[in-house]
Amino acid sequence: MNHLPSVDIVCHRTRREKKEILEFGPTQSVERTQKEMQAPAAEKVPGRWKMMRGRRISNLRERRCGAAEGSDSQEVFLPLAKLIYMHVVSSLESESLCTLSTPGKKTVRLNRMPHPEKDLWVEEQEVLTSTSSRYLVQSFRGEGSFGKVTTCLNMDTKQTVAVKILKQMDYNMVGTEEEIAMLQRLKALDPDKCNIVRWFEHFVHRGHTCMVFEMLDISxxxxxxxxxxxxxxxxxxxxxxxxxxxxxxxxxxxxxxxxxxxxxxxxxxxxxxxxxxxxxxxxxxxxxxxxxxxxxxxxxxxxxxxxxxxxxxxxxxxxxxxxxxxxxxxxxxxxxxxxxxxxxxxxxxxxxxxxxxxxxxxxxxxxxxxxxxxxxxxxxxxxxxxxxxxxxxxxxxxxxxxxxxxxxxxxxxxxxxxxxxxxxxxxxxxxxxxxxxxxxxxxxxxxxxxxxxxxxxxxxxxxx
Structure with missing residues (x-):
């Protein structure tokens, strides 16, 4: 049975010390307390503690804790921990605060909070297995919206290959099937004479589609x-x-x-x-x-x-x-x-x-x-x-x-x-x-x- 690696979530913490009123509109506000952030931290992460606007503000308004419907009070009191959590999650959309780590091994750095089912946590020296071959992960070449690309060693042929590991997204399943069908159609062509990347096979690893290609140099x-x-x-x-x-x-x-x-x-x-x-x-x-x-x-x-x-x-x-x-x-x-x-x-x-x-x-x-x-x-x-x-x-x-x-x-x-x-x-x-x-x-x-x-x-x- 496969086990997920341990997860170290790195985020900024705060403690109650200073009271601050953040205005959300002409009549609504949120009262919260927080410790004054030190200057070095603010320099490293500018704007980290700015309150969310637009849709996220509406979400905060809907989460009035302890405010009864029709209440005369216009103030919304939210626990400090919840405020911090929402700030951090919003920041994760544009900044990386989460790394996946296992002692002694290099792991993939995510640009958002990990999803336990849809994110594949691949480590160096891990073995990806298809019905015909075993692929030893040697390094990571890049990551995009589609997933990750790794440099792997085919342990059976000793050939270095590139393995494209796709994210497990429901909306992407049809596109993945279409891409595989297209690659199978192109397999009838000579990849060297036609100047098209050579595709070897595809397989599923922990629910994620993996595509194996020849190793190329630089784009x-x-x-x-x-x-x-x-x-x-x-x-x-x-x-x-x-x-x-x-x-x-x-x-x-x-x-x-x-x-x-x-x-x-x-x-x-x-x-x-x-x-x-x-x-x-x-x-x-x-x-x-x-x-x-x-x-x-x-x-x-x-x-x-x-x-x-x-x-x-x-x-x-x-x-x-x-x-x-x-x-x-x-x-x-x-x-x-x-x-x-x-x-x-x-x-x-x-x-x-x-x-x-x-x-x-x-x-x-x-x-x-x-x-x-x-x-x-x-x-x-x-x-x-x-x-x-x-x-x-x-x-x-x-x-x-x-x-x-x-x-x-x-x-x-x-x-x-x-x-x-x-x-x-x-x-x-x-x-x-x-x-x-x-x-x-x-x-x-x-x-x-x-x-x-x-x-x-x-x-x-x-x-x-």
Missing amino acids: LFDFMSARHQQPLSLLEISVITQQLAVAFQALKANGLIHADLKGDNIMFVNQREQPLKVKLIDFGLAVPVSEVALGKTFQALPYRAPEVVLGLPITEAIDIWSLGCVIVSLFLRDHLYPCRSEYELLRVIMRTHEPPSEHLLNNGIKSHWYFTTTDEDSPHHGWRLKEFYTKPAMEEDTPPRAPLDNLIDLLPLVYPEEDEDILLELIDLLKGMLTIDPDLRMTPGDILQHPYVSLLPAYYGHSL
């Missing part, structure tokens, strides 16, 4: 962060683009959309032995084209294709748009389309493109969310972008950009020693990948045949 996002966003060379960009185009060509041939391309989901295989070899990972949102519901939202916001925003039919072309955005970030040091909402995304896209065609807007089921039609009697009858925000505010948040053709003025500054013809080829490639109309956008095959991708590596004498 493109982390790689760029480590070099402080210094632009990659034209050769490096070409080689990476070629490999991702091969991956998307394989997905397109099988009628699949990745739907979540970004720097985090592009991994270097082994920087020491194969410096520019990359693979596509994370198929948690991948979906067959035939099963995409009209109007469904995909992709991280800065990489989101216009047809997704407008509610047009979605195809594999959305991955090509995302790829174009990724490529630009490799020399621009920033997103091509920085934004915080779909509306802002459309605004910045329209600073490098003409507005979407009337044909696209007429067919988009969400076009009316962001565009409005002018009066039929108007000489400029048609669609125009709504003005949700004041013009000065939007200009401050999203500075004007020039059309993609104007990159020719920027690229010589980034690559002063490169031939202008090569820079023009790169711009031509980007314009083809970032075409608003998905039917006119480049396909993976078009990318592989483009001179920037097909000829540049040979020009530099490079081969993978």
